[in-house]
Amino acid sequence: MLVVLMGFMGAGKTTIGYLLAEKLGLPFVDIDILIEHRTRRRVVDIFAEDGEVAFRQMEHDTIVEALGGPPAVVALGGGAVEHSGTRDALAGVMGIHLEVSYEEALLRIGKDALRPMMRRPDIGEIYERRLPVYHDAAKLAVRTDGRRPEDIVLELLEHLVAPRSVPAGSRSVLVAPMGGAHKVHIGGGIATQLAWLLPQASSTGRCFVVSAGADRSAAEALVRHLADDTDQEPAHVDVPAGESANPFAVVEQLSQWLAASEARRDDLLVGVGDEDLCYLTGFVAAIYNRGMPLALLPTTLHGQADAAIGGKNGVHLPGGGNLSGTIHQPVVVVNDVDLAVAHRGHGFRTGLAEVAKHAIIADQVLLAALEHRSERAVEGDVDVLVDLLARSTAVKAAIVTADQREQGERVQLHYGHTFGRAFEQLLPPGPDRHGDAVSLGMVAAGFLAAHLGRIDLSVVELHRRVLGALGLPTRLAVSLEEMERAWRRSRRAGSELRFVLLNAAGVAEGNVGAAPNQVAAALADLAAD
Numbered sequence: 211m212l213v214v215l216m217g218f219m220g221a222g223k224t225t226i227g228y229l230l231a232e233k234l235g236l237p238f239v240d241i242d243i244l245i246e247h248r249t250r251r252r253v254v255d256i257f258a259e260d261g262e263v264a265f266r267q268m269e270h271d272t273i274v275e276a277l278g279g280p281p282a283v284v285a286l287g288g289g290a291v292e293h294s295g296t297r298d299a300l301a302g303v304m305g306i307h308l309e310v311s312y313e314e315a316l317l318r319i320g321k322d323a324l325r326p327m328m329r330r331p332d333i334g335e336i337y338e339r340r341l342p343v344y345h346d347a348a349k350l351a352v353r354t355d356g357r358r359p360e361d362i363v364l365e366l367l368e369h370l371v372a373p374r375s376v377p378a379g380s381r382s383v384l385v386a387p388m389g390g391a392h393k394v395h396i397g398g399g400i401a402t403q404l405a406w407l408l409p410q411a412s413s414t415g416r417c418f419v420v421s422a423g424a425d426r427s428a429a430e431a432l433v434r435h436l437a438d439d440t441d442q443e444p445a446h447v448d449v450p451a452g453e454s455a456n457p458f459a460v461v462e463q464l465s466q467w468l469a470a471s472e473a474r475r476d477d478l479l480v481g482v483g484d485e486d487l488c489y490l491t492g493f494v495a496a497i498y499n500r501g502m503p504l505a506l507l508p509t510t511l512h513g514q515a516d517a518a519i520g521g522k523n524g525v526h527l528p529g530g531g532n533l534s535g536t537i538h539q540p541v542v543v544v545n546d547v548d549l550a551v552a553h554r555g556h557g558f559r560t561g562l563a564e565v566a567k568h569a570i571i572a573d574q575v576l577l578a579a580l581e582h583r584s585e586r587a588v589e590g591d592v593d594v595l596v597d598l599l600a601r602s603t604a605v606k607a608a609i610v611t612a613d614q615r616e617q618g619e620r621v622q623l624h625y626g627h628t629f630g631r632a633f634e635q636l637l638p639p640g641p642d643r644h645g646d647a648v649s650l651g652m653v654a655a656g657f658l659a660a661h662l663g664r665i666d667l668s669v670v671e672l673h674r675r676v677l678g679a680l681g682l683p684t685r686l687a688v689s690l691e692e693m694e695r696a697w698r699r700s701r702r703a704g705s706e707l708r709f710v711l712l713n714a715a716g717v718a719e720g721n722v723g724a725a726p727n728q729v730a731a732a733l734a735d736l737a738a739d
Contacts, residue, residue: 211236211412212277213370214300215285216344217308218337220318222354222362223285226308229363231283234370235389235539239276239284241269248272253287270296277303291347292340300347304411306366307348312337314355367391373407373542379593381600385607390521390539394607396514396600398592401507401546402432404480405439408542414478414503417444418468420491421482423451425509428549429482432507444480445471449490451483457490457525458534464494475499478541482507484557485517489535492523496538504540511550511561511595512645515568515602518543520610520620545599551590560645562587562680565598567652568605570673571625571710571718576601577676584679621720625710626651632696636688649682650736657732658724659711669715670735687737690730 211234215223224240231238242253245268249256256265270293276284277299290296310318312334330336345351350369354362367386371393376382380397395407408414417436421429426448436444447467449460468479479502481491488506495504508518524535550561569577579598580587586594609620630644630651637643656670674684697707707729710720 211281211370211409212303213283213411214277214303214305215283215308216291216300216305216348217288217354218310218312218315218340218344219288220315221288221308221310222318222359223308225359226354226362226366227283227285229359230366232388233363233367233386233391234283237280237282239282241272241276241285241290242287244276245269245272266290266293269293270299274299289336289340291343297343297347304350304370305348307344307351308362309344309351309353309355311355370411371409371542372411374410375406377403377406379596381596383600383603383607385519385539385543385603386611387521387539389537390541392539392541392543394519394543394545394603396545396547396596396603398548398596399546400544401428401482401549402435404432404505404507404542404544405436407544408478408505412503412541414476414541415474416442416477417480418471418473418477419444419446419480419482420449420464420487420494421446422449422487423483424553425483425487428507428509432480432482449487451487457527460490461494461497461525464491465498468494468498473498473502475502478503478505480505480507482509483513484508484510484553485513486526488513488517489523490525492521492538492540493525493534493536496523496536501538504538506540506543507549508543508545509549510553510557511547511599512557512564513561514545514547514550514599515561515564516606518545519603519606545603547592547595547599550595551592554590556641557645558590559642559681560648563645563648563652563677563682565602566677566680566682567623567625567648568602569676570652570715571622571712572605572609572716573601574716576605577672577715581672581676581679584676588679588681622710622718624720625712625718626653626655628707628709629654629693631700632693633686633688635696635699636692646683649677649684650686653677653684654732654736655709655711657735658709658728659713660735661728661731662711662722662724665712665714669712672715685736685739688733690726690733693729693733 215227217223227238246252269290273296352365368384371391377397377400380395380400383394385392419429419433429446433444433446479495481488488508492504495502506518508514521537521539523538569580583594626648630647633650634643634647637647653673656673659665660667660670678684709722710718711722713719
């Protein structure tokens with residue numbers, strides 16, 4: 211993706227350019243700074259010593275070179291678009307006009323001695339002359355007066371990662387962490403629409419589709435549609451599935467397959483499958499050729515509500531799940547709820563548990579919707595699930611956008627997990643053991659918060675009411691000694707247990723300690739009727 215920012219002095223091209231480049235995971239190129247670095251002269255001195263005509267030609271040559279280089283966010287000088295050759299060079303790129311009023315521009319610039327054009331007595335006339343030129347050269351215009359740069363960047367991202375078309379009845383959510391802003395599209399029957407849901411402002415090469423086991427037919431259907439929609443023949447491989455598969459052997463198999471197929475860095479790797487397949491495909495996308503574009507089509511509700519959102523990728527080791535992993539954001543996630551309903555025997559309850567968790571920690575409206583629509587959700591009503599999943603995705607997207615690497619508020623997503631990690635070791639095997647453990651963990655965390663005086667017991671009863679209505683367990687008899695043994699086996703347990711707890715419904719806090727007697731009391735409440 212090549213994005214070019216243009217506009218009058220003071221429009222915010224440098225500030226917004228840096229932020230936008232970080233969100234897109236692209237380098238930022240400021241043409242004026244690049245010229246100064248190469249010539250070892252200030253722009254104001256070039257104007258004074260060589261004249262504006264010489265500078266504009268130097269500026270034009272530098273811009274043409276930048277536009278012919280790798281993907282980047284490029285900020286032009288205010289007068290660059292007045293060069294006819296530069297306007298011609300901009301014809302095929304995503305040009306964005308950052309609009310600023312004349313009055314606002316003067317307030318921002320003041321009497322900046324490093325801006326040579328500010329010395330001109332006809333600066334107002336220059337502003338008026340350039341406005342229609344910006345308008346003609348840009349494909350998108352955004353007003354900047356009185357707005358925070360972060361808000362402007364989010365508006366730009368909505369346009370830059372927008373697909374060519376959105377299927378009727380589907381919903382889209384922007385996820386905007388550093389290094390990989392993208393859209394999550396949620397709807398029924400949209401799995402084969404990948405080609406149309408890719409960001410229209412970006413371009414990728416060939417498509418390489420990965421699936422496993424029961425998802426092979428969905429992947430083959432996608433391959434057929436990609437062949438029709440892209441006029442190229444996508445490659446497809448089906449990898450071993452299940453706990454018996456050696457994950458690093460599969461990583462090597464996929465890497466060798468990509469190498470034999472001569473995959474390039476701009477080719478698209480597509481994962482079609484459950485949460486483990488999504489994690490594994492993302493891991494390969496992150497390491498092959500030092501990173502290649504990734505698209506995810508999770509086929510389980512667990513994958514759609516959790517695994518495919520946030521950029522986490524990895525493989526399981528004997529010592530624990532996803533111990534070897536990376537952060538690598540996809541370019542798009544396509545959540546086809548029809549596939550999740552068809553996979554109700556694998557990851558469906560876990561997906562509902564994740565939706566409930568997002569509601570409990572951050573969205574009271576979603577929590578109320580879950581309580582009133584739980585029966586239809588459990589039955590697999592696609593329209594209900596699309597709405598609930600879209601709301602849930604918005605919660606996780608906001609948290610991931612603010613904290614991609616779990617250094618702050620992303621820890622809230624571990625609500626119920628401290629208890630849940632131990633419960634998962636104690637529960638019998640099953641396709642939704644993780645979701646059942648998280649459900650029980652949330653109830654236990656609720657009781658612990660109540661014992662610490664953080665919330666009222668009515669909030670805990672709300673946990674049980676909503677989770678129970680979704681078919682999730684809310685009671686378990688287990689001793690503190692059993693839990694302590696399980697925690698000692700957990701890879702994440704340290705010298706002191708820490709919990710994510712509620713301070714109120716919808717308000718979570720991480721890294722909270724508790725005494726053993728308080729934990730024991732919470733476990734006793736969890737076992738009670």
